[in-house]
Every structure is written in C-alpha cells, then in structure tokens.
Amino acid sequence: MHDLAKKIIEKDVRALARGISFLENDHPDKLSILKDLHAEGKGAHIIGITGSPGAGKSSLVNRFIQYLRSNGLTVGIVAVDPTSPFSGGALLGDRVRMAEHFTDPGVFIRSMGTRGSLGGLARTTKETVRMMDAYGFDVILVETVGVGQSELDIMKVADTTAVVLNPGSGDVVQVFKAGIMEIADLFIINKADLPGVSKLMTEIEGMLDLVKHDADYRPPIAQTISTQKKGIEDVWGFARKHLQYLKDTGEGDRKKTRILQDEVIEVVxxxxxxxxxxxxxxxxxxxxxxxxxxxxxxxxxxxxxxxxF
Ligand SMILES: Nc1nc2c(ncn2[C@@H]2O[C@H](COP(=O)(O)OP(=O)(O)O)[C@@H](O)[C@H]2O)c(=O)[nH]1
Ligand SMILES: [Mg+2]
Known part of the structure; x- marks a missing residue:
C-alpha cells in the first residue's frame, strides 16, 4: 500500500492534506493512492449543497458544522466556487466565517482552487471526497455553486443533494431549467427571514408536482435562517430520512453502482x-x-x- 494511503487511513490529518494536494496537482501516484483507498471508504453521509452565489450556502455550511459537532459528529468540508476566479473573494469570506472551526480536529475544511478546467475541478472534487471518506469523517459536506454541467456533475458524488433557494429571488425557474430539479433530494429555503417564503414554497411544490408526481420519493422543503441558526436540525433530519430511503429501497446501491461505473469512464x-x-x-x-x-x-x-494502446 502507498505510504500516504496508509497514513490517511490511520487518520493522519497532514497526510490527508498532502493527499488532496496530490489530487489537485495530478501527482503521478494519484491513481495508485486512490486505488489503495477505495476499499477503505467508511461510508460517510455525503451531502451536497448547491445554489446560486449569495444564496447563503457557506453561512449554512458553517451552521451545519456547528450543529453536527455539537452532536458529536466529525465533518469534512469541500468548498468549490469556480465563480470566484480572483484570489481571496468568496473563499476568503468563507475562511473568515469558518475560522472558528480551524482548531477543531473534528473538522477539516478544504477549498478547491479554481485552477484548471471545470472538468478537472469536478474530478478533483470527487476524488477529494473519496479521500476524506477513507480518512473517516462521519459527514462530508460539498458546497458548490449551482451553475452549469460541471457543478451538476460534482453533485453526483453526494448521497443527498440539497438545493438552496431564497425567497424573492426568482431562482425556481432557473433551477428548473438547469436540470437541478432532477438531482434535488431536499430543498432549503434559506433567508427565511425575508418576505416571500410562502410564495417560494408554493412555486417549489408546483414544480415538484410536475417533475416528481410519479416518483416514490418527494424532496422535502426545509426553511432556514443561517444568520440566526434556525432550521438546521430540519435540514439534518430530512437528510437522514433521505439516506434511510436510499438504504430501504436499494436505490443507494444502484446509485453507487452507476457512480462507480461512470467513474471508470471519467478517469479514462x-x-x-x-x-x-x-x-x-x-x-x-x-x-x-x-x-x-x-x-x-x-x-x-x-x-x-x-x-x-
Ligand atoms: N437575511 C439573511 N441573510 C443571510 C442568511 N444566510 C446568509 N445570509 C447572507 O447572505 C450573504 C451571502 O452568504 P454566503 O453564505 O456567502 O452565500 P454563498 O455564496 O451561497 O456561499 C451573506 O451576506 C450572508 O450573511 C439568512 O438566513 N438571512
Ligand atoms: Mg460560498
């Protein structure tokens, strides 16, 4: 087994950080490390959080981390924001917001750089999630801006995908057009302190009636105010219910098979x-x-x- 893989499994956090850099830099040992780690996946609950810039994803993730930690769960976070190509930017904001977690060994935050093509970024993000899972966090949160195919692609790594919307933003039509409706397992109306919550609720329900009328799983809708710590326990509750649904119906296994099969083609x-x-x-x-x-x-x-060949 590769030395770095061994150390990651032994929960050496510096090895994890180095391993992720290997992924980002396309180190020649990359595939061999991933191969060693594959069987070591611990089955973290991987939750993707997507939505427009400014929807409050990072604020929500920050609250989510606090919530999970207070329940004794460890958390790995991958923040992907290809819309902020300038150094600093949103990622710097996230850093400030999440600073309180930096000294907590139960939390590991990694911001994905904006280098390289989006396709490359999607690949690296998924590999990073795999590596974090081999390390052994209970929950892995992936924050990504919901625009474009690559972001949708990133979300395929998640067990549960949460789509964050805001009242009064007119996001719903966008979400519908972008094909996000199909991948959403849970909706979060964040900024529920602002006017227009019930209108947004009706819009989402209407859209679900169209898209999910014959599905056996209907995505629930949570309301949160990230700036006031409100609604996070509902998000967690819905996410757990969704995971249970995946287990009970065998859909989780089928999904996993598809992901692994796609992974072969992607890597090649x-x-x-x-x-x-x-x-x-x-x-x-x-x-x-x-x-x-x-x-x-x-x-x-x-x-x-x-x-x-
Ligand atoms: N009023 C209100 N503002 C919020 C809420 N959640 C986040 N914000 C604000 O929305 C802005 C964007 O938040 P951020 O988490 O960076 O959004 P992201 O781009 O989706 O990660 C920040 O100024 C937050 O303080 C909320 O629940 N209510
Ligand atoms: Mg953000």
Missing amino acids: HYELMKMIERRQQDGDWRGQIERREIDPYTVASNILSELD
Whole structure:
C-alpha cells in the first residue's frame, strides 16, 4: 500500500492534506493512492449543497458544522466556487466565517482552487471526497455553486443533494431549467427571514408536482435562517430520512453502482485528455493549421495513432 494511503487511513490529518494536494496537482501516484483507498471508504453521509452565489450556502455550511459537532459528529468540508476566479473573494469570506472551526480536529475544511478546467475541478472534487471518506469523517459536506454541467456533475458524488433557494429571488425557474430539479433530494429555503417564503414554497411544490408526481420519493422543503441558526436540525433530519430511503429501497446501491461505473469512464477520459494534451505540444500542427497546410481530421488521426494502446 502507498505510504500516504496508509497514513490517511490511520487518520493522519497532514497526510490527508498532502493527499488532496496530490489530487489537485495530478501527482503521478494519484491513481495508485486512490486505488489503495477505495476499499477503505467508511461510508460517510455525503451531502451536497448547491445554489446560486449569495444564496447563503457557506453561512449554512458553517451552521451545519456547528450543529453536527455539537452532536458529536466529525465533518469534512469541500468548498468549490469556480465563480470566484480572483484570489481571496468568496473563499476568503468563507475562511473568515469558518475560522472558528480551524482548531477543531473534528473538522477539516478544504477549498478547491479554481485552477484548471471545470472538468478537472469536478474530478478533483470527487476524488477529494473519496479521500476524506477513507480518512473517516462521519459527514462530508460539498458546497458548490449551482451553475452549469460541471457543478451538476460534482453533485453526483453526494448521497443527498440539497438545493438552496431564497425567497424573492426568482431562482425556481432557473433551477428548473438547469436540470437541478432532477438531482434535488431536499430543498432549503434559506433567508427565511425575508418576505416571500410562502410564495417560494408554493412555486417549489408546483414544480415538484410536475417533475416528481410519479416518483416514490418527494424532496422535502426545509426553511432556514443561517444568520440566526434556525432550521438546521430540519435540514439534518430530512437528510437522514433521505439516506434511510436510499438504504430501504436499494436505490443507494444502484446509485453507487452507476457512480462507480461512470467513474471508470471519467478517469479514462481524463487520463486520455492529459495524454493528448501532452502530445499536442509535440510538432507544429497549430502552425500548420494556421497556414492552412493541414486539415483538423488528419491532425486528430495523427495524434490518436501516436497514443499507443
Ligand atoms: N437575511 C439573511 N441573510 C443571510 C442568511 N444566510 C446568509 N445570509 C447572507 O447572505 C450573504 C451571502 O452568504 P454566503 O453564505 O456567502 O452565500 P454563498 O455564496 O451561497 O456561499 C451573506 O451576506 C450572508 O450573511 C439568512 O438566513 N438571512
Ligand atoms: Mg460560498
């Protein structure tokens, strides 16, 4: 077994931090470490929290951490915010907000950098969650901005996906269009201190009637005020109920199978892309295309034939 994998399983928190850096930097040992860790997954309850920027996800996560800790549970947090490309930004805000947890050994917070492509970020995020699960947190929270395919893709790693909405924001239509409705296991109306809660409630219920009318699981709706610690226990209660549903119906197992099968394709895809990118640096095909000396199909065929399988 890889030394780092061994240390992560032994709950060496510095090894965990280093391991995640390996993932982010695409270290050559990455796949071998993940392989060693696979059987070591402890079955954390992985909860994804998604929603528009400013919806209050980070504030909610902060309260959630407090709540889980006061119930004796350990928590790993992965914060992904590709919408803040500037250093600092939202992540710095999160850091300040979550500072009180930094000295607590039962809490581990990792902000995912904005480097690399979104596809790469989604991959790294999922691998980080796997690594945290092998380390052995009771609950793993993944915060991500709900825009675009990659964010939806990140959420596939979660057992339970919570979608955060605000009253008076007109978010519901967006959520519906973006295909988030389909992946939501639980809705959270955060900023429930603001006007428009019952209108939003009706909108979500209406949408659920359309999308989930024949489903055997109907996502519940929680109301929270993150700035006042309100409603967090409902979120936790609903999340536990959803996990129980996954267990009771076998849907959890089926979901897991799909995720693992997809993972194979994803890893192959990602590794192939890296090989191709390295190959692309060889030769002057970009120049040849610029000078219209060659067609893209010939270049593509050449690159593919050079990758020896
Ligand atoms: N009124 C009100 N403001 C909130 C609530 N939760 C968060 N906020 C505020 O909303 C803003 C954005 O919060 P943040 O957690 O950074 O949102 P994120 O971008 O979704 O992570 C901050 O100014 C929070 O103080 C709430 O329940 N009520
Ligand atoms: Mg945030």
